[in-house]
Amino acid sequence: MPKIIFRLLLSFIVFVTIFIVIKQLVIPNSFGDYGHYRANSIDDNKGRTLYFKGDEKCISCHQDINDLINTDLHSEISCETCHPPKIDADTDCKVNPPKIKGTIEFCAQCHTKNAAREAIGFPNFDIKEHKGDQNCIECHNPHAPWELKE
Amino acid sequence: MGTKRINNNRRNFFKTTAALIGGTIAISIVKPFELIGQSKVEDKSDDKTIKPLWGMGVDIKKCIGCGKCSEACKIENNVPKEPFYFRTWVEQYTVKKDGEVKIESPNGGIGGLKQSVPDEDIFKSFMVPKLCNHCTDAPCVQACPVGATFISPEGVVFVDETYCIGCSYCIQACPYGARFMNPITKVADKCTFCYHRISKGLEPACVEVCPTDARIFGNLRDKKSDLVKFLQKNPTEVLKPHLNTKSRVFYNGLSSEVR
Numbered sequence: 001m002p003k004i005i006f007r008l009l010l011s012f013i014v015f016v017t018i019f020i021v022i023k024q025l026v027i028p029n030s031f032g033d034y035g036h037y038r039a040n041s042i043d044d045n046k047g048r049t050l051y052f053k054g055d056e057k058c059i060s061c062h063q064d065i066n067d068l069i070n071t072d073l074h075s076e077i078s079c080e081t082c083h084p085p086k087i088d089a090d091t092d093c094k095v096n097p098p099k100i101k102g103t104i105e106f107c108a109q110c111h112t113k114n115a116a117r118e119a120i121g122f123p124n125f126d127i128k129e130h131k132g133d134q135n136c137i138e139c140h141n142p143h144a145p146w147e148l149k150e
Numbered sequence: 151m152g153t154k155r156i157n158n159n160r161r162n163f164f165k166t167t168a169a170l171i172g173g174t175i176a177i178s179i180v181k182p183f184e185l186i187g188q189s190k191v192e193d194k195s196d197d198k199t200i201k202p203l204w205g206m207g208v209d210i211k212k213c214i215g216c217g218k219c220s221e222a223c224k225i226e227n228n229v230p231k232e233p234f235y236f237r238t239w240v241e242q243y244t245v246k247k248d249g250e251v252k253i254e255s256p257n258g259g260i261g262g263l264k265q266s267v268p269d270e271d272i273f274k275s276f277m278v279p280k281l282c283n284h285c286t287d288a289p290c291v292q293a294c295p296v297g298a299t300f301i302s303p304e305g306v307v308f309v310d311e312t313y314c315i316g317c318s319y320c321i322q323a324c325p326y327g328a329r330f331m332n333p334i335t336k337v338a339d340k341c342t343f344c345y346h347r348i349s350k351g352l353e354p355a356c357v358e359v360c361p362t363d364a365r366i367f368g369n370l371r372d373k374k375s376d377l378v379k380f381l382q383k384n385p386t387e388v389l390k391p392h393l394n395t396k397s398r399v400f401y402n403g404l405s406s407e408v409r
Contacts, residue, residue: 035300038312048345051226052222052225052347054358084222105261114242115267115269119276124214
């Protein structure tokens, strides 16, 4: 083989090898398994922390409250809608329970007067006009709102 | 003799060139070169029949604008609490009697939306929960220069946090404003349908906490799922249908005022 062809061939092989090596180093694992992206990124997302545990979990210990809630109009609401988890909910509920205060503002989030709520027939009203500044839970049980105290 | 030598060389030259080109083509068929030809970009079709295709239904006729979904989303996904970062949020639309449309979303609706327009001026008023629409033809995916944002085989649009370079092109490209720059990770962030939950058979956090079931989540390929039933029962529409993004978040009761 003439020298020039040999050199050409040699440099070609060297370039191809360098290209393959760089490509292997630069392109991350699993890139291109499904498309132009790192397929393992999907699994990364799977591993994130769960904060909201779902009603079943709460009910396993707070059966009484679930029974109460199911008797009334708040039955459709999940525990964690009103009791959002504070920290990683794997921590024992006894140590750091998702306590909330049943304030006027708390109930008002859902029940204060709003034309959009009126339009879909959701119970809403001017909080001041209802019972003034008296706290809602003094009369309504938050878990069973029609269970009125006196 | 001189002529002969040249001829001989020319033949060798052609032979070698042919061998080189043939060899290159042969090598390019095998694995390391596959990506250059983009031959694997299409999803393997047999995968699609098994995997779910996630989507969401939003019932505007049920949403009361309590903002519990926005709040839950921030907790579940470690979204910064400042009022500029949302994976999902609720907007209140108020059409006034004079035709003016007022759109409000203080703090994404967290803490409950309050009507700021006096009753006598209101023609109509309604809530529109918003989130990433998980488009089939997503403009953000096309905009990404490095392949850090993509549509998974299950139809969820993701951002690869380790791969994103934080150029914000996708944030500009999204017609729904569903993306933001996460100030902590310094990369683009967006709704993933709570993929860590749905892959374990749970519902996304916003769906879980909705007190009126205004959000319906499910598998579009499962004909018995709640979402498919919702789509069968209700006339639904996607946001900005003229953009042809073929989004997978379907709204019931969507007014033409919604942008």
